[in-house]
Amino acid sequence: MDNKLKYNEPWILQRADPFVVRHTDGTYYFTASVPAYDGICLRKASSLAGLKTADEVEIWHKHESGPMSIHIWAPEMHYINGKWYIYFSGGDKDDIWKIRPYVLECQGQNPLEDEWKELGKMKRADRDEFSFEAFSLDATVFENLGKWYYVWAEKVGVGKQISNLYIAEMQRPDKLKTVQVLLTTPDYEWERGAFWVNEGPAVIKKKDKIFLTFSASDTGPSYCVGMLTTTKDADLLDPQSWTKSRYPVVKTCKEKNIYGPGHNSFTVDEDGNDIMVYHARTESKIIGDPLYNPNRHTQLMKINWSKDCSPVFSFD
Structure with a gap:
C-alpha cells in the first residue's frame, strides 16, 4: 500500500x-473530528x-445524555509535564449548541491502550467570571519560556x-491561571462570511517568533x-503584542480543487x-448543511520559511 x-x-x-x-520518541499520533461527532479516535504510527x-x-465515547453527549469536536492531544491530555469540545443533547471545552487525562504512557480519565470542563481562573459561559470550542495549548x-x-x-479567540496562562492542564x-475578533471581510468567526487556533515557532494561525468565516x-x-x-x-496579517495566509484554490x-x-x-495538517473539501458546492457534510478531508502542506523567518504557505 502506498504510504x-x-x-x-x-x-x-x-x-x-x-x-x-x-512524541519525543518519534512516534506520530493523529486525531480529528469524526463524521458522527460521537467520540474521540486515535491513530499511531x-x-x-x-x-x-x-x-x-x-x-473515548460520548455520554448518553447531559454534557459531552453530542457534537464532540476538534480533539487535540498534548504531552504536558509527563502526561497525555486531550482537549475537545462537546454539547448537550438537551441543548445541542451548549458547546463547552473539556479535558481528558491518560492514566499511562500508551494513549491508545491505557485508560483515559475525564477531568471535566476546563476550569477558568478564580477571578474569571466569563470564560466558558457561552459557546466555547477549539482549544489549543502551547508552551513558551516555561x-x-x-x-x-x-x-x-x-x-x-x-x-473571538481568547488566551490565558494555564495553572495546570485543566485550569487557567489568568483571566x-x-x-482577535473578526475584523476583516474575509473573516465575515455567513458567520463572523475566528476559531481553530494553532501555534508554530521559528527562532524567536511565535505564529498563531486561526480559521475564519463559515465552514x-x-x-x-x-x-x-x-x-x-x-x-x-x-493583545498589542500580536500583529494580525491583513489577508488570509491560506484560502480556497479552485485550480487545485x-x-x-x-x-x-x-x-x-x-x-x-x-x-501544516489541515482539512479541505474537493467540491465547491456542498450538499446539505456544511456542518454535517462529511467531506472535509485531512491534507498536508509543506511549509517553507522566508528570510525573516515567517512561514510561507503554498499549494505548489
Whole structure:
C-alpha cells in the first residue's frame, strides 16, 4: 500500500479538524473530528506517512445524555509535564449548541491502550467570571519560556453571535491561571462570511517568533486561515503584542480543487521539515448543511520559511 506523503490533496478521508503530534520518541499520533461527532479516535504510527493506513482506535465515547453527549469536536492531544491530555469540545443533547471545552487525562504512557480519565470542563481562573459561559470550542495549548498557554474560541454578543479567540496562562492542564484576554475578533471581510468567526487556533515557532494561525468565516468554501505574529519575549497576554496579517495566509484554490481550507495543526516530518495538517473539501458546492457534510478531508502542506523567518504557505 502506498504510504508516500503527498501534499495538498486528500490524505485521510472524512477527518475534519485534524491534529498530528510527534512524541519525543518519534512516534506520530493523529486525531480529528469524526463524521458522527460521537467520540474521540486515535491513530499511531512510526512515520507521518504511516498514519494514513494506521488502525484507528476509539479511546473515548460520548455520554448518553447531559454534557459531552453530542457534537464532540476538534480533539487535540498534548504531552504536558509527563502526561497525555486531550482537549475537545462537546454539547448537550438537551441543548445541542451548549458547546463547552473539556479535558481528558491518560492514566499511562500508551494513549491508545491505557485508560483515559475525564477531568471535566476546563476550569477558568478564580477571578474569571466569563470564560466558558457561552459557546466555547477549539482549544489549543502551547508552551513558551516555561509557561503554558490556552487559546480558544468563544462566542459573544446578542443577536449576531461573533466568535473571538481568547488566551490565558494555564495553572495546570485543566485550569487557567489568568483571566481571559481577547486575542482577535473578526475584523476583516474575509473573516465575515455567513458567520463572523475566528476559531481553530494553532501555534508554530521559528527562532524567536511565535505564529498563531486561526480559521475564519463559515465552514464552506469561504473558510480560510489567518495568522497572528509575536515574539517569544513579548507579553503574550497583551493583545498589542500580536500583529494580525491583513489577508488570509491560506484560502480556497479552485485550480487545485481545494475549497475551504482550515482548522490546521502543525507537525514535522522525519527530516524535521515543518508540515501544516489541515482539512479541505474537493467540491465547491456542498450538499446539505456544511456542518454535517462529511467531506472535509485531512491534507498536508509543506511549509517553507522566508528570510525573516515567517512561514510561507503554498499549494505548489
